[in-house]
Amino acid sequence: MTAAEHTAESPEERADAVRSLEAEFSGLITNFRRIIMENANRVSPGMLPGAYKTLTTIAHCETVTASALAERMLMDKGQVSRTLRELEELGLVERSPDPRDGRSSLLRLTGLGIERLAAARLPQEGVLLQTLQDWSIDDIGNLSRMLHALASGVSPGATT
Numbered sequence: 001m002t003a004a005e006h007t008a009e010s011p012e013e014r015a016d017a018v019r020s021l022e023a024e025f026s027g028l029i030t031n032f033r034r035i036i037m038e039n040a041n042r043v044s045p046g047m048l049p050g051a052y053k054t055l056t057t058i059a060h061c062e063t064v065t066a067s068a069l070a071e072r073m074l075m076d077k078g079q080v081s082r083t084l085r086e087l088e089e090l091g092l093v094e095r096s097p098d099p100r101d102g103r104s105s106l107l108r109l110t111g112l113g114i115e116r117l118a119a120a121r122l123p124q125e126g127v128l129l130q131t132l133q134d135w136s137i138d139d140i141g142n143l144s145r146m147l148h149a150l151a152s153g154v155s156p157g158a159t160t
Helices: 003-008 011-043 049-061 066-073 077-089 111-124 127-131 137-152
Strands: 093-098 101-109
Touching: 011 049, 011 111, 049 066, 049 077, 049 101, 049 111, 066 077, 066 101, 077 093, 101 111
Parallel strands: none
Antiparallel strands: 093 101
16 A cells, blocks of 8 residues: 555544454454363363463473473463473473573473373364365465564565
């Protein structure tokens, strides 16, 4: 969109469009929260969403130190420590010595953790693929590009 086209829009039209986008994101976030709560409960009844997010982050990293986990999740180290203790007590996460730093431990999912996480995710597997089955690959690519631009704080035309 050119600068001249931007000026043809009224501030009210732009504000309405942004409010509409915000409402759509709100609905999407609510849906994600519901899925995370359901998945957490499938991993272990009563598991809190934060513990589930910690479990999935460890799974994504494969091995990670508690400090790196806290930094990655933007969490207090004490909170991470309490959550890790819970996950260890459930048999979902284990520690091993960090060969690069004897004062530190590496965290990884146990076999049970991998199994429970896979089972928890199973009901949602393929939902996005199924939802997007009638979308063109170009539309999917455009959505990815636009979301990346939004998350990065840049204009969609500036992303590669």
